[in-house]
Amino acid sequence: MSKRFQFMNSFLFKSLILLALALPAQLLGQSADLNLLHDQILRERIEAHTHFVAHDLLEGRDTPSRGQDVAAIYIASHLHQMGLKSFSDSLPDPNRLLESYFQKVPLQNVIPADEGMLSIGGEEFFSPENFLQLSGGNVDIKAKMVYVNYGSEADFEGTKVKDKIVLARGGNEKASGVREMFIEGRDKARRAEEAGAKALVEFYNSPQTSWSMLQFYLNTPRMTVDEGQGQSTFPRFWVEDVGNRKRDNWSGHKKEVSIRTQGAVSESLGAQNVIAYLEGTDPVLKDEYIVLSAHYDHVGIGVPDADGDSIYNGTRDNAIGTVTLLEAARVLSTSGSKRSIIFAFFCGEEKGLLGSEYFVSNPPVPLRQMAFCLNSDNAGYNDTTKATVIGLERTSAENIIREATAELGLEAIVDPVPRQNLFDRSDQVNFARKGVPAVMYSMGLTSFDEEIMKYYHRPSDNPGSVDYDYLLRFTKAYVLTAMRLANTSEAIEWRENDRYFEASRRLYGL
Numbered sequence: 291m292s293k294r295f296q297f298m299n300s301f302l303f304k305s306l307i308l309l310a311l312a313l314p315a316q317l318l319g320q321s322a323d324l325n326l327l328h329d330q331i332l333r334e335r336i337e338a339h340t341h342f343v344a345h346d347l348l349e350g351r352d353t354p355s356r357g358q359d360v361a362a363i364y365i366a367s368h369l370h371q372m373g374l375k376s377f378s379d380s381l382p383d384p385n386r387l388l389e390s391y392f393q394k395v396p397l398q399n400v401i402p403a404d405e406g407m408l409s410i411g412g413e414e415f416f417s418p419e420n421f422l423q424l425s426g427g428n429v430d431i432k433a434k435m436v437y438v439n440y441g442s443e444a445d446f447e448g449t450k451v452k453d454k455i456v457l458a459r460g461g462n463e464k465a466s467g468v469r470e471m472f473i474e475g476r477d478k479a480r481r482a483e484e485a486g487a488k489a490l491v492e493f494y495n496s497p498q499t500s501w502s503m504l505q506f507y508l509n510t511p512r513m514t515v516d517e518g519q520g521q522s523t524f525p526r527f528w529v530e531d532v533g534n535r536k537r538d539n540w541s542g543h544k545k546e547v548s549i550r551t552q553g554a555v556s557e558s559l560g561a562q563n564v565i566a567y568l569e570g571t572d573p574v575l576k577d578e579y580i581v582l583s584a585h586y587d588h589v590g591i592g593v594p595d596a597d598g599d600s601i602y603n604g605t606r607d608n609a610i611g612t613v614t615l616l617e618a619a620r621v622l623s624t625s626g627s628k629r630s631i632i633f634a635f636f637c638g639e640e641k642g643l644l645g646s647e648y649f650v651s652n653p654p655v656p657l658r659q660m661a662f663c664l665n666s667d668n669a670g671y672n673d674t675t676k677a678t679v680i681g682l683e684r685t686s687a688e689n690i691i692r693e694a695t696a697e698l699g700l701e702a703i704v705d706p707v708p709r710q711n712l713f714d715r716s717d718q719v720n721f722a723r724k725g726v727p728a729v730m731y732s733m734g735l736t737s738f739d740e741e742i743m744k745y746y747h748r749p750s751d752n753p754g755s756v757d758y759d760y761l762l763r764f765t766k767a768y769v770l771t772a773m774r775l776a777n778t779s780e781a782i783e784w785r786e787n788d789r790y791f792e793a794s795r796r797l798y799g800l
């Protein structure tokens with residue numbers, strides 16, 4: 291035998307030995323995971339959790355409400371039994387042990403002014419026909435105007451705005467979408483306030499969203515996260531100006547402006563996310579967190595149906611997500627995992643993804659340590675052979691999710707109704723916007739058909755109306771997917787052409 295062959299032989303031999311050792315171990319590991327799931331996840335437990343969270347006594351878990359608080363205590367009680375840790379570092383009140391799992395979410399209920407008048411150099415505008423108040427309570431202000439173009443940092447520099455009413459174009463040079471305008475406007479309002487101005491009036495000219503749509507969204511009572519620091523009390527307005535006529539007319543002037551609004555109410559409210567974590571076992575991977583999340587709120591009590599039922603129990607949406615997450619917490623607290631895991635139960639999803647918005651702005655660990663968000667949320671289901679994973683094809687976790695789901699006999703399918711914009715309608719989008727790869731894992735939904743609409747946001751979404759055999763299988767599929775994501779040493783990323791790819795490069799410093 292030549293030396294070369296000797297080497298080859300020994301290499302082959304070693305490889306074969308390694309393969310012989312590694313393969314069965316991996317296979318054993320996989321079937322051990324399945325055995326654990328079959329032992330631990332029981333139909334009775336899923337029924338018990340679901341019937342509790344979706345019980346009439348919890349009155350539809352509106353944000354905020356006593357029913358929701360009871361659900362929060364129930365969740366925290368289970369997390370504590372499982373030995374999971376809370377992030378709160380201060381010692382809890384001895385009578386309020388379970389609240390140590392709460393992340394308080396400050397909210398604000400804004401009821402817009404029912405009367406308003408704005409006058410610029412004698413030309414008058416009325417709310418809501420052609421001007422709208424975005425923040426601040428009732429006002430009665432009169433002052434000279436000052437025009438600051440877009441109102442960027444540079445625009446404000448060297449411009450005297452003290453005691454004046456600041457007029458600015460909406461958005462910035464690059465962005466004129468309503469969302470960007472709204473966010474940019476908050477920064478402008480802060481600059482104006484810091485420089486001693488009395489109010490900010492922006493010219494609204496976004497072609498994408500009509501004024502009547504704006505009235506619909508902004509001139510109705512709404513709930514927001516209370517950002518504090520006075521940002522939301524500084525008076526801020528939009529004036530309708532799609533043709534840019536007003537801006538062109540007034541930008542060069544120093545006219546007198548007066549603004550008066552009446553009937554605005556803003557009240558502070560509070561709710562809570564429920565958060566726990568499990569430390570990873572791998573010395574390196576434990577610095578990365580997989581976020582398993584679900585919103586536990588629903589829409590409360592509302593218009594009764596034909597049977598007189600007025601409680602919107604939200605079994606599918608989203609007692610079921612809550613239960614899949616509780617089961618994931620229980621199984622993973624037994625099995626452990628290489629990566630660390632955050633279990634996040636969000637409030638305020640139905641009010642505009644508020645709990646998750648607050649969470650990503652006030653994360654318990656730096657966002658760049660969050661490797662993935664597997665959100666569990668449901669509109670409903672109409673196919674019990676599937677799990678619908680919104681965003682499935684958009685990250686490199688696709689294969690892991692497909693394979694884990696298939697091991698439980700379910701097929702993972704991509705978004706069947708892209709026009710419904712489901713990805714942007716649940717909590718995962720708040721992670722995605724920051725760059726964290728995220729998907730929404732849901733029960734099998736193939737279209738928004740009659741079967742879905744029969745229960746979606748209706749009092750009929752009762753705990754007795756779901757198929758618990760399917761729910762058992764579905765829960766196991768979610769939990770196995772979570773286990774595989776928490777144990778893979780592969781990095782998970784947005785696909786390169788994805789709209790969140792750039793955000794993720796910035797977040798992780800790639």
Ligand SMILES: [Zn+2]
Pocket residue numbers: 607640747
């Ligand atoms: Zn919903």
